[in-house]
Amino acid sequence: MMRQECRRCMLSQYQPPRIDSPRNTKTLSAKTITTPGLRSFSFVSCPRVQQRLAVQKKNYLSRRQTSRKVFQVHADVGPVTSVPTSVPSEADKDLGPINKPSIVLDDKLYSYLLRHTREPKILRKLREETATMRGAVMQTPPEQAAFLALLVELMGVTKGIEIGVFTGYSCLALALALPEDGQLVACERDHVVLQVAKRYLQQAGVAHKVDCREGAASATLEALLEEGGNAQYDFAYVDADKRGYAAYYEQLLQLVRPGGLIAFDNMLWKGRVADDEVNDKQTVAIRALNADLLEDDRITVSTVPIGDGLVLCRVR
Numbered sequence: 615m616m617r618q619e620c621r622r623c624m625l626s627q628y629q630p631p632r633i634d635s636p637r638n639t640k641t642l643s644a645k646t647i648t649t650p651g652l653r654s655f656s657f658v659s660c661p662r663v664q665q666r667l668a669v670q671k672k673n674y675l676s677r678r679q680t681s682r683k684v685f686q687v688h689a690d691v692g693p694v695t696s697v698p699t700s701v702p703s704e705a706d707k708d709l710g711p712i713n714k715p716s717i718v719l720d721d722k723l724y725s726y727l728l729r730h731t732r733e734p735k736i737l738r739k740l741r742e743e744t745a746t747m748r749g750a751v752m753q754t755p756p757e758q759a760a761f762l763a764l765l766v767e768l769m770g771v772t773k774g775i776e777i778g779v780f781t782g783y784s785c786l787a788l789a790l791a792l793p794e795d796g797q798l799v800a801c802e803r804d805h806v807v808l809q810v811a812k813r814y815l816q817q818a819g820v821a822h823k824v825d826c827r828e829g830a831a832s833a834t835l836e837a838l839l840e841e842g843g844n845a846q847y848d849f850a851y852v853d854a855d856k857r858g859y860a861a862y863y864e865q866l867l868q869l870v871r872p873g874g875l876i877a878f879d880n881m882l883w884k885g886r887v888a889d890d891e892v893n894d895k896q897t898v899a900i901r902a903l904n905a906d907l908l909e910d911d912r913i914t915v916s917t918v919p920i921g922d923g924l925v926l927c928r929v930r
């Protein structure tokens with residue numbers, strides 16, 4: 615049987631149907647799926663890509679439903695994007711009245727937010743290069759990077775840790791916010807993307823502030839502890855493999871000083887955490903960590919609905 619790598623997800627085990635069978639010719643041909651409001655994708659029918667598209671489509675439709683509801687409610691006053699209800703749905707009655715819920719961002723308002731986000735030119739350049747690369751959607755969004763940079767300035771961070779560098783967008787934003795003598799230990803296991811990050815750190819003149827450590831993050835954190843890093847760090851940003859978060863948390867609780875901050879990205883996980891029908895391993899892991907953090911009296915915790923959901927934990 616012919617082996618072929620899927621063009622979109624690089625699933626190497628993917629074995630397309632044999633070409634010689636007329637019955638299979640149809641399924642082998644490239645298909646185009648158009649999701650309203652999203653790009654059209656041409657792909658060979660690989661199961662992993664199909665599954666991903668189905669999730670994207672489901673998320674898109676539920677977002678569209680929410681924003682339609684919002685626009686209808688506000689038809690008289692023009693488009694306003696917060697859902698103005700003080701009455702929780704029947705299932706959420708136990709939450710009590712929601713007098714002023716968080717704003718819901720539609721595309722127009724999100725563009726406005728981006729136009730009012732400060733982004734140094736070098737970060738914009740990196741964002742554009744990242745957009746041409748596989749996995750671009752993993753990049754921290756500009757407004758979130760600006761928020762993290764603000765926290766670093768506010769807290770006067772001099773020693774930080776980042777888990778999950780990718781092409782370096784958040785890493786560079788954090789490095790720019792650090793003082794001249796600041797140090798960020800940046801953990802990344804992928805050699806190729808790390809080279810992009812290093813190139814931009816050089817270009818921005820902040821490479822001396824970043825200690826890039828290539829390899830599994832858990833091993834790097836263990837090494838930091840062995841190097842005497844106990845309670846030596848002010849700040850940590852975690853944006854890597856979701857199933858590793860709980861273990862990173864325990865290591866970071868040792869590395870980050872009392873009063874320091876541990877920030878976890880993707881904790882609202884594109885809404886999947888709130889969808890009972892989604893029970894893949896990553897979603898289950900994030901859900902469990904959210905539940906544990908809520909009960910953990912070693913920290914003060916707050917979930918910020920920015921990007922894909924940012925959980926901030928102040929170490930007590």
Ligand SMILES: C[S@@+](CC[C@H](N)C(=O)[O-])C[C@H]1O[C@@H](n2cnc3c(N)ncnc32)[C@H](O)[C@@H]1O
Pocket residue numbers: 752753754777778779780781782783784785801802803804807829830831832853854855858
């Ligand atoms: C979501 S991306 C990080 C995005 C980055 N913060 C940014 O703003 O562009 C996650 C990164 O974590 C890396 N990663 C995943 N698991 C890892 C691990 N166990 N150790 C180190 N890096 C890991 C991946 O290679 C990937 O580049």
